[in-house]
Amino acid sequence: MSEPDRYAVVGHPIRHSRSPLIHGMFARQAGDRLSYDLIDAEPDAFETVVREFFAAGGKGLNVTVPHKRAAYQLAERIGQEAALAQAVNTLSLEHDAIRGDNTDGIGFMRDLTVNLRQSVSGKCVLILGAGGAARGIVAPLLGGGPAELWLANRTLERAHDLRQAFLGLGEIVVSSFEDLDQLPPFDIVINATSAGLTGVQPTFPGNLVDSGSFCYDLVYGAEDTPFVAWARAHGAGQAEQGWGMLVEQAAESYLIWRGHRPDTSAVLATLAT
Ligand code: ATR
Numbered sequence: 001m002s003e004p005d006r007y008a009v010v011g012h013p014i015r016h017s018r019s020p021l022i023h024g025m026f027a028r029q030a031g032d033r034l035s036y037d038l039i040d041a042e043p044d045a046f047e048t049v050v051r052e053f054f055a056a057g058g059k060g061l062n063v064t065v066p067h068k069r070a071a072y073q074l075a076e077r078i079g080q081e082a083a084l085a086q087a088v089n090t091l092s093l094e095h096d097a098i099r100g101d102n103t104d105g106i107g108f109m110r111d112l113t114v115n116l117r118q119s120v121s122g123k124c125v126l127i128l129g130a131g132g133a134a135r136g137i138v139a140p141l142l143g144g145g146p147a148e149l150w151l152a153n154r155t156l157e158r159a160h161d162l163r164q165a166f167l168g169l170g171e172i173v174v175s176s177f178e179d180l181d182q183l184p185p186f187d188i189v190i191n192a193t194s195a196g197l198t199g200v201q202p203t204f205p206g207n208l209v210d211s212g213s214f215c216y217d218l219v220y221g222a223e224d225t226p227f228v229a230w231a232r233a234h235g236a237g238q239a240e241q242g243w244g245m246l247v248e249q250a251a252e253s254y255l256i257w258r259g260h261r262p263d264t265s266a267v268l269a270t271l272a273t
Contacts, residue, residue, distance in 0.1 A: 006057065007257065008037040010049060011064035015040070018271065019062055022250045025270065026262035034059075046070050054093055060257040061091040062250070068102075068132055075100025084166070085136045090253040101256055104136035107249025108218070108242075109144070115244045115268065118188065118214050120144030127151045128177070128204060128227075129192035130158040133218050137192065138162065142170035150186070152177050154193075154202065181205035189236070191217045191227040201226035209236040217241045243271055 009019040015038070023036040039061075041049040046067050053061060063071040071088035072078070079101035082088045088100030112118050125146040127134050130153035141149060152175045153159040159174040166172060186208055195202050196219040209215060215231035220241040224232070231239035247264050255261040 003057075004033040004035050005059045006035050006037070006053075007060045007062075008039045008053065008058065009062040009064060010039045010041050010046065010053075010067060012040055012042055012066060014038045014064070017064065018246065019064075019250060022247055022267055022271070023254065025267045026251065026254050029262055029266070030258070030260060032258060041067070043067070043070065047074055050074060050091065050098070054091075054098060059093070060253070062253055063089050063091060071100055074098065081105050081136075081139065084139045084169075085132070086165075087132045087136060089136075089249065090256055092256055101253075102136060103249040103252035103256070104133070104245070105138075105140040106252050107247075108137045108245045109140045110248040110252075110264075111242070111244030112188075112216065113144070115248070115264075116214075116216075116238075116240060120146050120188065122147050123187035124148045125150070125188045125190070126180075126186040126208065127190050127192050128202075129153060129194070130155070130162045131192070131194065133194065134192035135162060135165075137190065137218070138166050138172070139169055142166065142172075146188075148173060150175060150180075152180055177202060177204055180208055183207065185210040185213050187213060189213055189215045189231070191215070191219065191225075194219070196221075196225045196227050201230055204230065206234040209234050211235055211237045213237055215239040218245065220246060244268055247271065 068087035076097040077099040082102035090101040163172040217227040228239045
């Protein structure tokens with residue numbers, strides 16, 4: 001029998017990644033024979049690791065922190081979403097060329113709109129953060145037709161740069177965290193800062209949320225993330241962390257690699273328990 005098709009996720013650190021578990025469940029569901037490994041690569045080693053993986057017959061890679069930007073620079077062909085986000089989380093081979101895609105935005109939107117049944121259309125939406133994670137979700141959010149899209153960041157200049165990069169797709173109102181303190185509550189508030197990863201919660205003004213607000217943290221963890229805890233403490237109607245986005249972006253990667261999209265609901269239910 002031939003060897004199973006090889007896939008992996010590359011990051012640093014990578015030990016705690018749930019991607020092998022998720023892709024393993026997808027493969028069992030479809031009866032696909034494949035392996036999915038963890039590859040720990042420091043930034044200096046990233047490019048060599050990727051090239052060697054594909055040269056040795058590997059079929060596809062997921063790319064996670066801190067390599068998404070490097071993967072964008074390395075890829076010889078780029079999907080539309082990756083070009084907008086300037087970040088790549090999925091590598092594949094297309095006619096022997098390394099192709100980079102970004103499935104984070106579509107994964108986020110599927111979790112928000114399908115799993116969690118939130119519509120963006122006509123809503124006032126606030127993104128906290130202006131780094132790579134925020135870049136990945138701006139275009140699909142603008143595509144959802146919000147009444148307003150605000151973006152606040154600790155470093156205001158980065159928020160302005162992001163607004164400038166997406167001007168062709170729609171208007172983004174830019175602000176510091178402090179200048180949000182006079183605004184009425186938002187319908188949807190998304191944490192795209194990486195602050196929660198270190199357990200440190202920036203001081204967001206409490207007036208941003210009320211019982212009508214839906215809060216979403218791109219970060220996820222075994223316990224409530226600091227942002228989810230903050231949202232609950234300030235009376236948000238609903239606060240969710242990003243497990244669904246993790247599963248949905250994985251399903252979109254699987255679709256790129258294997259040509260069929262897994263059923264995510266069973267996998268999500270397993271992860272949530
Ligand atoms: P990622 O790819 O996870 O988005 P990144 O590009 O380094 O990582 O961006 C991190 C984001 O989290 C930025 O918006 C950053 O704010 P700055 O642009 O001001 O650096 C934000 N961030 C990280 N730690 C933070 C903290 N303690 N307080 C507020 N914002 C923080």
